[in-house]
Amino acid sequence: MTTDMLLEGSCFVLAEAGAHRVGRKAMAVNLSDIAAMAGEPFAAVVSVGLPRQGGRALAEELYHGMREMADTFQTSIIGGDTNTWNGPLVISITMLGYATGTGPVCRKGAVPGDWVLVTGALGGSIRGHHLDFTPRVREAQLLHAQTCLHAMIDISDGLAQDAHHLVEESGCGMVLRAEAIPLSGEVAKLTDNLSPLEHALRDGEDFELVFTVSADEGRRLVQEQPVPGLTLTHIGECVAAGFWLEVEGKRHLLEPKGYSHPMT
Amino acid sequence: MTTDMLLEGSCFVLAEAGAHRVGRKAMAVNLSDIAAMAGEPFAAVVSVGLPRQGGRALAEELYHGMREMADTFQTSIIGGDTNTWNGPLVISITMLGYATGTGPVCRKGAVPGDWVLVTGALGGSIRGHHLDFTPRVREAQLLHAQTCLHAMIDISDGLAQDAHHLVEESGCGMVLRAEAIPLSGEVAKLTDNLSPLEHALRDGEDFELVFTVSADEGRRLVQEQPVPGLTLTHIGECVAAGFWLEVEGKRHLLEPKGYSHPMT
Numbered sequence: 001m002t003t004d005m006l007l008e009g010s011c012f013v014l015a016e017a018g019a020h021r022v023g024r025k026a027m028a029v030n031l032s033d034i035a036a037m038a039g040e041p042f043a044a045v046v047s048v049g050l051p052r053q054g055g056r057a058l059a060e061e062l063y064h065g066m067r068e069m070a071d072t073f074q075t076s077i078i079g080g081d082t083n084t085w086n087g088p089l090v091i092s093i094t095m096l097g098y099a100t101g102t103g104p105v106c107r108k109g110a111v112p113g114d115w116v117l118v119t120g121a122l123g124g125s126i127r128g129h130h131l132d133f134t135p136r137v138r139e140a141q142l143l144h145a146q147t148c149l150h151a152m153i154d155i156s157d158g159l160a161q162d163a164h165h166l167v168e169e170s171g172c173g174m175v176l177r178a179e180a181i182p183l184s185g186e187v188a189k190l191t192d193n194l195s196p197l198e199h200a201l202r203d204g205e206d207f208e209l210v211f212t213v214s215a216d217e218g219r220r221l222v223q224e225q226p227v228p229g230l231t232l233t234h235i236g237e238c239v240a241a242g243f244w245l246e247v248e249g250k251r252h253l254l255e256p257k258g259y260s261h262p263m264t
Numbered sequence: 265m266t267t268d269m270l271l272e273g274s275c276f277v278l279a280e281a282g283a284h285r286v287g288r289k290a291m292a293v294n295l296s297d298i299a300a301m302a303g304e305p306f307a308a309v310v311s312v313g314l315p316r317q318g319g320r321a322l323a324e325e326l327y328h329g330m331r332e333m334a335d336t337f338q339t340s341i342i343g344g345d346t347n348t349w350n351g352p353l354v355i356s357i358t359m360l361g362y363a364t365g366t367g368p369v370c371r372k373g374a375v376p377g378d379w380v381l382v383t384g385a386l387g388g389s390i391r392g393h394h395l396d397f398t399p400r401v402r403e404a405q406l407l408h409a410q411t412c413l414h415a416m417i418d419i420s421d422g423l424a425q426d427a428h429h430l431v432e433e434s435g436c437g438m439v440l441r442a443e444a445i446p447l448s449g450e451v452a453k454l455t456d457n458l459s460p461l462e463h464a465l466r467d468g469e470d471f472e473l474v475f476t477v478s479a480d481e482g483r484r485l486v487q488e489q490p491v492p493g494l495t496l497t498h499i500g501e502c503v504a505a506g507f508w509l510e511v512e513g514k515r516h517l518l519e520p521k522g523y524s525h526p527m528t
Binding site: 001002003004005007008009010011043045046047048049078079080081083084085086087088090092094096 | 265266267268269271272273274275307309310311312313342343344345347348349350351352354356358360
């Protein structure tokens with residue numbers, strides 16, 4: 001069971017994104033939470049607070065976006081609560097999923113010696129990916145079916161912050177290798193003064209999966225690349241303690257936080 | 265599974281009610297939805313959008329109110345999503361309940377000849393009851409355990425509107441008898457120009473239960489009054505078709521709608 005609330009002006013800019021994409025995203029972020037546990041989503045309830053002006057047309061567009069995303073993963077919208085008020089648009093979705101395979105994959109379960117892997121490439125989601133991503137539901141299930149996932153999370157608050165959740169919950173440490181972190185093509189197009197690596201570590205809303213497996217399984221996965229159309233990258237290892245970024249062979253303490261986009 | 269969203273300025277006035285009572289109410293309205301199906305609530309997730317100013321203190325007060333109400337019915341708050349934004353306070357709760365006894369009681373199931381009964385007294389909830397009510401979770405279970413409830417709903421939008429949901433879903437009609445509808449003591453204290461009966465029919469947020477049973481069972485329940493501390497009142501019957509208010513023996517069509525409080 002997972003829940004996520006999207007607030008206008010904080011999680012999205014309605015005028016820029018359009019209601020259809022906002023509805024799509026509201027559903028997708030919840031699906032991504034189910035993916036993070038390698039679950040199979042099946043039902044959602046949707047509550048909305050609609051602005052009085054144009055609320056009905058807005059609701060319809062939102063709904064179509066939600067349905068499009070929910071249908072992609074055979075998830076039913078089974079109910080909700082529709083309200084009108086004088087505030088901005090707010091959407092709250094709660095989703096139910098089944099555990100698959102050997103049960104849900106948790107944040108807890110990583111052990112020293114594990115390899116840390118990530119799906120896809122990171123950073124720069126603000127350029128569109130944060131609205132248009134497809135949650136890694138199928139990829140997570142595929143991985144779960146063919147290897148023993150020790151711990152997993154989806155990257156919603158940035159790699160540094162979310163990988164640290166694995167560390168906290170598992171009671172171990174982690175080293176991420178700077179040179180190994182896959183950078184999204186969008187990162188190079190950003191014109192602020194953060195480095196590409198900073199973006200990959202700190203940007204929120206990649207909605208990729210970061211997970212740990214035994215070193216042997218990690219080696220096999222990276223070699224076999226068993227998920228069609230998706231690159232799995234080995235970005236680090238679990239260690240006994242500490243949260244580290246290794247740059248050119250030297251370890252630095254890594255601050256476990258993402259950064260907020262100007263929008264948020 | 266049920267969900268309810270409360271919006272500041274629309275569902276409550278924060279400055280008047282105080283955050284503790286608002287938290288209590290946010291939980292109670294969801295519990296009332298579980299009560300409407302004679303369910304046993306067990307888990308809730310809570311999402312909030314907090315104003316930036318004073319958000320933390322507000323969150324704590326809300327939480328204490330929620331916990332107080334949830335604890336009363338052994339319901340765990342198992343997670344949620346906490347956000348800060350530039351908008352007013354918004355709270356969205358989704359709750360899970362188990363079916364009890366012979367299964368969930370639905371809106372569908374009323375048949376012509378059924379008696380219509382209501383718990384407690386109606387109208388005037390704006391004077392405080394809408395914040396301070398205790399959802400009829402235990403009463404619903406007690407009734408469900410000892411009689412065959414054909415159809416049931418909680419009164420959140422006013423008797424006229426919610427009783428009509430039973431009619432719609434069950435595909436029958438209903439006659440409510442004006443003289444039989446129990447008026448809350450608060451109704452007399454309202455100083456607008458609506459009649460006490462209008463208030464009892466139209467006021468939202470009574471959070472009493474209206475349900476139908478066979479005539480024999482209805483007669484028994486009214487005579488035996490099996491729920492300690494609660495009066496069950498016979499307010500009408502199900503008929504083949506139509507939605508009626510009987511006043512001094514004469515039937516009038518009853519408009520199936522509540523009215524919005526000035527606040528809403």
